Amino acid sequence: MRYAMAVDTLKCVGCSDCVVACQTENDVPIGHCRDWIVEKTTGTYPELQLEIRSERCNHCANAPCVRTCPTEASHYAEGGIVLVEESECIGCKACITSCPYDARFIHPEGYVDKCTFCIHRVEKGQNPACVSVCPTHAMIFGDLDDLNSDISRAMATRKWKSLIPEAGTDPKVFYLI
Amino acid sequence: MIEEIITSGRMNPEIDPVLHVWGWEIPFYLFLGGISAGILIFSAYFTLRNRQDELPVAVKWMPLAVPFLIGIGLIALLMDLSHVLYFWQLFTNIRWESPMSWGAWTLGIIMPLSIAWIATWVEDIFPKWDWKFDEVKTVINWLKNYRRYMAQILILLSVILGMYTGILLSAFNARPFWNTSILGPLFLTSGLSASAALISFFSKSEVEKRLFTRIDIILIGIELFMIIHLFMGHLAGTQVHIQAAQMFLGGAFTVPFWVFVVGLGLLLPVVLEILELKHKFIPAIVPVVLIVAGNLMLRFIVVNAGQASRWLY
Ligand code: SF4
Numbered sequence: 001m002r003y004a005m006a007v008d009t010l011k012c013v014g015c016s017d018c019v020v021a022c023q024t025e026n027d028v029p030i031g032h033c034r035d036w037i038v039e040k041t042t043g044t045y046p047e048l049q050l051e052i053r054s055e056r057c058n059h060c061a062n063a064p065c066v067r068t069c070p071t072e073a074s075h076y077a078e079g080g081i082v083l084v085e086e087s088e089c090i091g092c093k094a095c096i097t098s099c100p101y102d103a104r105f106i107h108p109e110g111y112v113d114k115c116t117f118c119i120h121r122v123e124k125g126q127n128p129a130c131v132s133v134c135p136t137h138a139m140i141f142g143d144l145d146d147l148n149s150d151i152s153r154a155m156a157t158r159k160w161k162s163l164i165p166e167a168g169t170d171p172k173v174f175y176l177i
Numbered sequence: 178m179i180e181e182i183i184t185s186g187r188m189n190p191e192i193d194p195v196l197h198v199w200g201w202e203i204p205f206y207l208f209l210g211g212i213s214a215g216i217l218i219f220s221a222y223f224t225l226r227n228r229q230d231e232l233p234v235a236v237k238w239m240p241l242a243v244p245f246l247i248g249i250g251l252i253a254l255l256m257d258l259s260h261v262l263y264f265w266q267l268f269t270n271i272r273w274e275s276p277m278s279w280g281a282w283t284l285g286i287i288m289p290l291s292i293a294w295i296a297t298w299v300e301d302i303f304p305k306w307d308w309k310f311d312e313v314k315t316v317i318n319w320l321k322n323y324r325r326y327m328a329q330i331l332i333l334l335s336v337i338l339g340m341y342t343g344i345l346l347s348a349f350n351a352r353p354f355w356n357t358s359i360l361g362p363l364f365l366t367s368g369l370s371a372s373a374a375l376i377s378f379f380s381k382s383e384v385e386k387r388l389f390t391r392i393d394i395i396l397i398g399i400e401l402f403m404i405i406h407l408f409m410g411h412l413a414g415t416q417v418h419i420q421a422a423q424m425f426l427g428g429a430f431t432v433p434f435w436v437f438v439v440g441l442g443l444l445l446p447v448v449l450e451i452l453e454l455k456h457k458f459i460p461a462i463v464p465v466v467l468i469v470a471g472n473l474m475l476r477f478i479v480v481n482a483g484q485a486s487r488w489l490y
């Protein structure tokens with residue numbers, strides 16, 4: 001099992017529904033967020049191109065946050081999902097400085113928090129909250145090891161990229177372009 | 178044009194707009210760790226060379242400060258932890274890939290070892306000292322027989338401690354400015370230099386003063402060389418490394434770094450120390466204060482600059 005997510009940048013309109021859904025589903029404390037929208041504009045006027053991405057922890061397969069954590073609080077769970085075990089986290093913030101995507105933050109209660117791919121839903125066979133609310137169906141979640149899953153098929157038929165692959169993190173959130 | 182902005186209003190405290198999860202506690206802790214490592218290395222090394230009577234301050238007196246320095250450093254470290262009640266988790270795991278983990282273990286071993294080390298010297302420096310209990314006396318006399326082994330272990334662990342203060346940072350490839358392996362040797366050298374300056378300041382013997390002033394001059398020379406290498410490495414690196422170096426070559430850290438760390442913290446004191454060796458009168462306190470302050474400043478700047486440097490995507 002290798003869980004992954006693909007965000008279709010050609011469908012994403014940047015409505016932030018995923019951000020709100022995550023905050024509701026996971027009780028994310030006010031003023032913090034586990035996912036966010038990035039708008040990238042390239043080109044010279046009038047030839048401008050806009051790419052909109054819904055971003056979150058990339059659940060890296062070679063995660064620097066897991067590597068630098070002194071206590072094993074940051075760890076790989078089932079299917080490669082990267083999680084933080086609250087009761088083992090000492091709040092040293094080594095993982096936060098390790099993450100090239102700035103995907104982590106300090107929960108007001110002191111431990112480090114971030115996207116969990118909604119593992120509590122995934123275990124029940126449901127999609128993560130952000131994926132399930134997306135009004136344009138821009139996000140696909142699934143198992144890369146299952147060649148018939150929606151995500152495997154999308155990755156096989158579409159052009160895609162991941163973020164900062166040169167940082168060597170082997171991210172598992174992909175962007176269809 | 179490339180413009181990339183977060184439009185959903187992400188403002189996670191201490192992460193946005195510029196990462197700043199590590200405040201004064203971490204650089205202060207790195208500073209104290211570096212000085213402690215330096216003091217222990219000199220003390221153990223000159224014991225192995227059998228120069229304890231010629232160099233009493235370096236070998237016997239300065240280590241007295243180490244448990245306090247490390248203790249204060251540990252308090253600073255604990256103050257930085259945002260989930261501090263769980264700090265003991267550090268000592269229920271050993272993770273070799275995490276410098277934070279083996280650094281904590283090294284500190285955990287060095288602390289009692291440095292106390293045992295001091296205990297073997299106490300009677301030398303305070304002749305009237307009485308251990309009160311015979312058991313304690315026996316243990317300490319027993320320890321004295323193993324002083325050479327202790328010195329060897331101390332040197333090894335202190336080098337690890339001194340290097341670790343830099344490697345802790347260079348292990349983060351997400352922060353391009355830190356991502357250079359020279360930070361380990363640089364912090365080790367600068368810790369040694371500050372402790373050499375302190376030894377020559379506190380020493381009353383002319384031999385010891387001059388020896389440590391000379392050692393310090395060499396160490397500062399090595400430090401300058403490493404700083405040049407640090408920037409050469411970054412400037413010959415990728416775009417993100419070049420941008421990280423540019424924070425020091427025209428960017429926000431230019432003045433604090435080149436004026437305070439390099440100018441006032443390294444170049445000026447080295448000139449003063451050379452004059453001192455030539456028997457010119459220099460108030461002894463001046464170079465040592467400059468060096469120690471430059472040492473602290475170096476760590477503050479490196480910790481902050483690393484957090485300000487990032488991959489762009
Ligand atoms: S995106 Fe960041 S927090 Fe998520 S697994 Fe990768 S390094 Fe860790």
Ligand code: SF4
Pocket residue numbers: 068069070071072073074084088089090091092093094095096112
């Ligand atoms: S803050 Fe917590 S999860 Fe992060 S590295 Fe430290 S102990 Fe591990």
